[in-house]
Amino acid sequence: MSQGSTAPDNGDRAVRAGRTAGPGRGSRPLGRLLQDGTPGAPVFRLLARWVRRPLLPAVRLWRRNLQVRVVAGTLLMSLGVVLLLGLVVIGQVRNGLLVAKEKAAQSQAAGGFSAAQDRAATTQPQPGGEQDGGGRAGPSVNWRSTLVEQLASGGQSAFNVVALSLETGETASRGARASGEVDPTTSIPAELRHSVAQGTNIFQTYARIHYTGGKLSEPGLVVGKRLNDADGTPYELYYLFPLSQEEDSLALVKTTLATAGLFVVVLLGAIAWLVVRQVVTPVRMAAGIAERLSAGRLQERMKVTGEDDIARLGEAFNKMAQNLQLKIQQLEELSRLQRRFVSDVSHELRTPLTTVRMAADVIHEARVDFDPVTARSAELLGDQLDRFESLLADLLEISRFDAGAASLEAEPIDLRQVVRRVIGGAEPLAERKGSRIVVVGDEQPVVAEADARRVERVLRNLVVNAVEHGEGRDVVVRLAAAGGAVAIAVRDYGVGLKPGEATRVFNRFWRADPARARTTGGTGLGLSIAVEDARLHGGWLQAWGEAGGGSQFRLTLPRTADEPLRGSPIPLEPEDSRRNREQAAALGAGAGSGTRLTEVPAQSGAGRGPVPPRLPSVPRPTADPTALPGSGARVVARPAGAADDDAGEARAPGRAEREDTTGGR
Secondary structure: OOOOOOOHHHHHHHHHHHHHOOOOOOOOOOOOHHHOOOOHHHHHHHHHHHHHHHHHHHHHHHOOHHHHHHHHHHHHHHHHHHHHHHHHHHHHHHHHHHHHHHHHHHHHHHHHHHHHHHHHHHHHOOOOOOOOOOEHHHHHEEEEHHHHHHHHHHOOOOOOEEEEEOOHHHHHHOOOEEEEOEEEHOOHHHHHHHHHHHHHOOEEEEEEEOOOOOOOEEEEEEEEEEEEOOOEEEEEEEEEEOOOHHHHHHHHHHHHHHHHHHHHHHHHHHHHHHHHHHHHHHHHHHHHHHHHHHOOOOOOOOOOOOOOOOHHHHHHHHHHHHHHHHHHHHHHHHHHHHHHHHHHHHHHHHHHHHHHHHHHHHHHHHHOOOOOOHHHHHHHHHHHHHHHHHHHHHHHHOOOHHOOOOOOOOOEEEEEHHHHHHHHHHHHHHHHHHHOOEEOOOOOOOOOEEEEHHHHHHHHHHHHHHHHHHOOOOEEEEEEEOOOEEEEEEEOOOOOOOOHHHHOOOOOOOOOOOOOOOOOOOOOOOHHHHHHHHHOOOOEEEEEEEEEEEEEEEEEEEOOOOOOOOOOOOOOOOOOHHHHHHHHHHHHHHHHHOOEEEEEOOOEEEEOOOOOOEEEOOOOOOOOOOOOOOOOOOOOOOOOOOOOHHOOOOOOOOOHHHHHHHHOO
16 A cells, blocks of 8 residues: 555645646636626626516416416406407597587587678678777777677587687787687687688687686687678687587596406406316326326326316326336336345355355365366366356345345444555556556545445445556546545546446446457446445445546545535546646647646556646535536547547557456446
8 A cells, every 4th residue: 555655745735736826727817707807797697686586486486387377368368459449449439529529510610600701791880980009990899709709609618719810919919809718829729820811711620728717728629710800801710619528428438448348357367267277277186196106106096077188188197007006016026026036046056156166176276186278177167156156246235235125334434444455455456467556635534434344345346447447557546525525536547438338337237348258357246236335325426438548436425424415525527537638738828838737656567658647636625516416427538530649548459348347347
């Protein structure tokens, strides 16, 4: 252990500290504090989050409740239809009222204009009359006042009459005569007066009628014509018809339509709610029963009433659930029988295997007296019996996991001692393969509540696998602890894993090349047992690899038993992977400064290529939040046409595919 263990010295620590503070690895520049360099972006994000937070319950209800969406859609569509219908009806009623009012006003005004013209023709003019101070004839003014009073007397508040002189300015204002306290100067639009003064036809327009006695103004229809008085002086005569009654009628129509529309919208919403409820309620019931079925309550069934489509759906759902329950029971019984068969066979084979072992030991000890062919057969017999015994032991262990009979004897242990025992047992194999086992991160205690026997079995499997497939290169064992988790990663620089193999490597009896026979290596159950041991601890066993760049297996355990894991203190993809080296090279080139990389300690022996350079390890104060539970893994595909020299290695020509050796790998 002491020969293969290396610890970073002070110089390495200085290099790592400088690397952490360097470009691309340390704290972010100030400009990156704002998203995309936009000033004030965090403020906008906080404001948007503050505005969005009260809306989250409504958005969640909208997404999860089909009944709410259907009813809301029905209400919106019905409201749109009611509004459109109301606008059309109000427009038609308004046009009808105005047309009727215009016809009546024109008829009334035409009669008044004829009466004024007849009165002027029958009245004798008074020549030589005295002129008043304003330059107007006094009898003419009195005549207009009398005319206005006579014409307005027949209206009975249905209309008012205004007489104006054609002159403009003060002269015109002094000659204005009006009935009903109408303000003639503001009630008659200037455009209408101009039209009346220029022609002899009847003109009309809509305007607001203003009063001088404090009465509120109101809309009205103004009809005017130019006439001549008894003296032959032209003047303007206007009829003003208030539209208050029409306004009241239109307001009544609007109120009626609004009330009826609101009632219709509410009624349609209630109808939609009831109709959708009849459909959604069975669907919700089916969803709840499906959730309970998925939770293992296979006896759950839907309540079926009636003979409609929903009832047929319920009957089909119940039949499906019944068939699933039957099939699951059959599979459970078959699985139980298979587990019992494996367990029984494993136990029953121990007695004849013991007898064969005794006979094989006798033959093996006497092989020196045999001819070379028989002696070699005795050695092969002993090797295969060893493998047979290992296979029986693994089958018994797998049957315990399948039956749920595996128990955990957890106690606080220092994982460094477990690693030392594993490496001590694997060093003879590493010497034969020409490899060296390097330990990193064993300066501080790495303590966790775990079953030492099971953890040692997992690590032995990983280390032996790494030595077997490391092609004579170093195997790096890394320990780390952070937060509530501890981790051990085993890194090799051998053939690696192809895309998709990292997720299948934990399958039972899996091999990289199924066409090859299993003549060397382990039983094919090692990694399957290892992942079950990790799950029994509540931990993770994950794999990463890249073709030609080696692989890394990471075991993550909680510090205390029954504590959930939230991450791993060691990243699943090592820092010296091909992708990380390319990114580091790109960052170094962009910064315009060279980047010093650390390497795995120099290796001894001939025929071994150099180990790829590794980036300096970055201290991780907390667990890796991106780690995934279970046996999930990621394999980096080797770029097309990339040479093996990119990883600092050379693959020997004609080398066989990597196969499952010490347990499924």
